[in-house]
Amino acid sequence: MxxxxxxxxxxxxxxxxxxxxxxxxxxxxxxxxxxxxxxxxxxxxxxxxxxxxxxxxxxxxxxxxxxxxxxxxxxxSAVYEEGRQFGPGQVQRAIKNRSEFGREAQLxxxxxxxxxxxxxxxxxxxxxxxxxxxxxxxxxxxxxxxEDGDSPQLQYARFADGEAEKVLERILWNIELMVRENVVHGDLSAFNMLYHEGQVRIIDFPQAVDPRKNSSARDLLQRDISNVVEFFQRRRAGLEREPERMARNLWNLWKYGEV
Ligand SMILES: Nc1ncnc2c1ncn2[C@@H]1O[C@H](COP(=O)(O)OP(=O)(O)O)[C@@H](O)[C@H]1O
Ligand SMILES: [Mg+2]
Structure with missing residues (x-):
């Protein structure tokens, strides 16, 4: 045939x-x-x-x-699913029972x-x-x-002099913007950012959480910021940054609607 x-x-x-x-x-x-x-x-x-x-x-x-x-x-996945809607009761039950239908629906x-x-x-x-x-x-x-191919993960980036600082700044700007939109990535690392010639793109959002609905959002934000800052610090950029203080400040700004 x-x-x-x-x-x-x-x-x-x-x-x-x-x-x-x-x-x-x-x-x-x-x-x-x-x-x-x-x-x-x-x-x-x-x-x-x-x-x-x-x-x-x-x-x-x-x-x-x-x-x-x-x-x-x-x-x-339970950590990330807190606060999400999973359709009508029947579907929710199927997901809970982990039937094949339930797992496909969850996916x-x-x-x-x-x-x-x-x-x-x-x-x-x-x-x-x-x-x-x-x-x-x-x-x-x-x-x-x-046309030459996909942009590599940030993990494999080589930065020209002074460039790493700018890229770090841009990623932090994105994290702030995401929080303003009630999004915490939740798995942010140099593997989930693509980088080419000064341009960064953040990808891979299925686990992202909404800080209004998810009680782990604060910890996930902290982890995301630490992952990013520590990645750059290993490349001798952003050495003066304090990820814990940054996460605390950003969280408080978000909490009072001032981000
Ligand atoms: N829009 C895209 N353009 C180019 N490459 C991409 C794109 N989305 C994903 N990739 C590549 O595929 C890889 C896996 O995608 P990702 O969304 O991180 O899924 P996962 O890590 O869950 O498998 C990425 O690290 C990246 O190399
Ligand atoms: Mg990924």
Missing amino acids: SQPESEARFASRETDAADMRAIQEFLDEALVSEVLNVIKSGKEATVYRCRADPSLGVDFAAAKVYHSANHRSFQR AFWVEHEFEVLSALHYAGADVPAPFACTEKAILMEFVGD
Whole structure:
């Protein structure tokens, strides 16, 4: 039997059949015209570079396809889920019972949550990839990089003299903006920021929490700021910064609506 025409549009063999089914929705909606290559396959998701439809106004898009619920561990997820809505009672019960349906539904909520956070932050002007579309298993967003390839994680950045200070300043500006939008990233590190030629993009938001609703938000903010500042301090930048004091100040400003 010959392949359906649309499936023939997948250019790469490195792709997994379930991931392809997830990306197929973006092809069907004519948001992308071709899957080009795997950018990265991580713990939670595999990210593919796709050729974007001209209507998106960019050359490439990144499709982040979450691994199926069976391959994921939600062990530590309770901390991040506090304060979130998980649909009607039936769905909530299924999630609690960890049935297959429940786990798939839970995954879809995480995907949707990442998309919503990304949308709110992009709208607010944060340095995040523009979000394009979302399904139960995947997010389509702006590809961070150029025709030569994806921007590396900040972890691998080499800074020119004086540049690290500016990048640190910009990331702290983003953290402040996120808090103003009631978002604490919750897993901010040099692995979840992409960096190329002075430009930083913050990614990976499924675990983000709302400080109005989540009692761990203060601790997560502290951890995020410490991760960032300590990363730069290991590169001899921001040595005078005190992450604990910064987190305390920012939290208090947020609490009194002055951030
Ligand atoms: N929009 C994007 N543009 C380019 N590369 C991306 C994009 N989103 C993710 N990536 C790459 O894929 C990796 C994994 O994505 P991430 O959202 O951090 O998922 P996870 O860490 O949960 O697997 C990132 O570290 C980055 O290298
Ligand atoms: Mg990540």
